[in-house]
Amino acid sequence: MKNIDDKKLITAIILLLVFVVIYFVFNTAFRKNALTLILDFGNGSQKTFYNYSQEEKNAWGVLQQVAIISSLDLQASPGFFPKKIDGRANGEENKLWNLYVNGVKQEASPIDIKVNVPDKVIYKFE
Numbered sequence: 001m002k003n004i005d006d007k008k009l010i011t012a013i014i015l016l017l018v019f020v021v022i023y024f025v026f027n028t029a030f031r032k033n034a035l036t037l038i039l040d041f042g043n044g045s046q047k048t049f050y051n052y053s054q055e056e057k058n059a060w061g062v063l064q065q066v067a068i069i070s071s072l073d074l075q076a077s078p079g080f081f082p083k084k085i086d087g088r089a090n091g092e093e094n095k096l097w098n099l100y101v102n103g104v105k106q107e108a109s110p111i112d113i114k115v116n117v118p119d120k121v122i123y124k125f126e
Contacts (some may be wrong), residue, residue: 035117037062039072041088042095042125052117059099059121060110080111088125095125 034050035057041047049066051057060080067074067085075084082097083090090096099106099113100122106113115121 033117035062035115036120037066038120038122039066039085040122040124040126041086042093047086054117056114056116058111059101059106059113059115062115062121063110063123079109081109082123085123085125098124098126100124 034052037049039047072086077083
């Protein structure tokens with residue numbers, strides 16, 4: 001009887017490992033086909049969101065959509081530059097919200113910055 005229980009346990013572990021590998025492969029593949037939005041709060045805390053829509057968007061619209069879905073406190077200053085995101089307001093600790101798209105700091109208004117899959121959009125409090 002112990003032999004049968006050992007075989008069941010080994011089979012269950014193998015199946016679990018197969019499912020875990022499949023999950024991570026598919027999850028990684030889906031994320032490569034997503035627009036990634038990261039909110040970097042400048043204190044080691046980040047929130048990451050994924051948007052799979054193939055439609056072109058602007059960086060402000062993506063942030064606004066995330067704020068609505070996630071109930072984040074979002075306030076804009078003139079020109080649609082973020083003034084406050086999820087409790088962190090410009091001027092706190094002498095920091096401001098800055099926008100990066102694919103690692104490049106953006107100077108234009110987020111409403112004028114076009115983004116799409118697979119761009120990486122980061123709003124960084126620095």
